Amino acid sequence: MITAADPWQGHDTTVLFTVLLVATPSLVALLAYLCSRFTGRARPRRTPARVWRDVSLAAVAAGLAVYLWGLLDLLFLGDQEQxxxxxxxxxxGAVLVGRRGDFVPLRLVCEVADGRDYSVVVxxxxxxxxxxxxxxALLGAAVSAFLHHRQRTPAQKKG
Structure with a gap:
């Protein structure tokens, strides 16, 4: 049984599988939404605020894809391979004293007796x-919110 005090623990497989099972359909849904933004029906409703929103969502999708790629690297290596x-x-000349897995930032850390550590696998x-x-993504969201607010403000003053 692996405990929190175990110096040779990697990533918790329950958390790893949970993240994979949640992130994968989220990425697929996000990509499906972004693809729908290129249809003929979506084109007439395109505004600068919506374009920046979609840029932000595309960055989120890219980040999610890269994170999933890193998780897959961890998933396919067992404890022995790690x-x-x-x-x-x-x-x-270093002596290994432990191993730990971090999800943010995503890494597998090998710990050395002198207090140093280094990342492998990811x-x-x-x-x-x-x-x-x-x-x-944050920049795109901020620009989108600003443009949306600016677009709505004159309309509210007229009414």
Whole structure:
């Protein structure tokens, strides 16, 4: 049984599967919605605020896809393979004392006796990409909200 005090724990598989089972249909639904924005019926209702909203949602979809990719890297490696990755990448002369899995940022951390740690398994581009698309999503949402507010304000003054 793995406890919270176990220094060799990776990612909790229950949480890992739960995130995968929730995020995958969410990504599919988000992509279906974004594809619907390119139909002929959606074109006449396109406004700058809606375009920026869709840019924000596209960034969210990209981030979700990258996060899922990182989760799949973790899913397909068992404890033994994760331990081998820690061994393969450890600094010369270092003694491994533990392993832990973090979901935010997504990483598998190998801990060394001198207090240092290093990440393995999850591709190095996952977390920086998530940071960039998160900033893009927030920027798109803020611009969309601003444009929507600006579009609604003159209409309210007339009425």
């Amino acid at each position: 331990a081998q990755e820690c061994e393969r990448h450890k600094p010369d 591709p190095g581009y996952v977390n920086p990409t998530l940071t960039v698309v998160l900033v893009l």
